[in-house]
Amino acid sequence: GLPTSTLKVYIAAIAAHQPTHSEASSLFQHPTVKQFLKGLKNLCPTQNHLVPQWSLTIIFNRLIRFPFEPIGAVSLHMLSLKTAFLLAITSVCRSSELTALHADPPFLQFHPNK
Numbered sequence: 001g002l003p004t005s006t007l008k009v010y011i012a013a014i015a016a017h018q019p020t021h022s023e024a025s026s027l028f029q030h031p032t033v034k035q036f037l038k039g040l041k042n043l044c045p046t047q048n049h050l051v052p053q054w055s056l057t058i059i060f061n062r063l064i065r066f067p068f069e070p071i072g073a074v075s076l077h078m079l080s081l082k083t084a085f086l087l088a089i090t091s092v093c094r095s096s097e098l099t100a101l102h103a104d105p106p107f108l109q110f111h112p113n114k
Contacts, residue, residue, distance in 0.1 A: 004040050011037075056089070 008028075015027035027033055068074060068082045088098055102108065 004037065004044065004046065007040065008037070059085075 011027055011033060018027070028037075062068070063082055063085070067078045071079070074082075084098075088095075091098070
């Protein structure tokens with residue numbers, strides 16, 4: 001079926017072509033139309049998908065293949081992307097917390113013995 005919003009556009013288009021003195025000019029206020037739209041909303045509630053659906057398994061399977069593996073042959077850029085993703089997915093932080101990470105001294109230090 002059509003979404004409720006599409007049917008509302010159709011009703012508005014019909015109302016726009018009716019004479020202003022007729023009952024159709026206030027078509028959305030007509031009791032039958034109001035009852036129909038209310039019933040339609042109850043039968044077919046809108047579904048808001050705020051976050052796109054994705055599969056972590058597919059992403060992990062991709063991270064164990066080229067261009068992310070083998071580690072010895074991976075560019076620093078691709079290794080950085082893989083590391084950043086794994087950090088983001090495992091830390092359960094907000095994106096603002098992740099962007100607050102710095103790679104400048106004194107925030108990042110390399111120790112030769114570790």
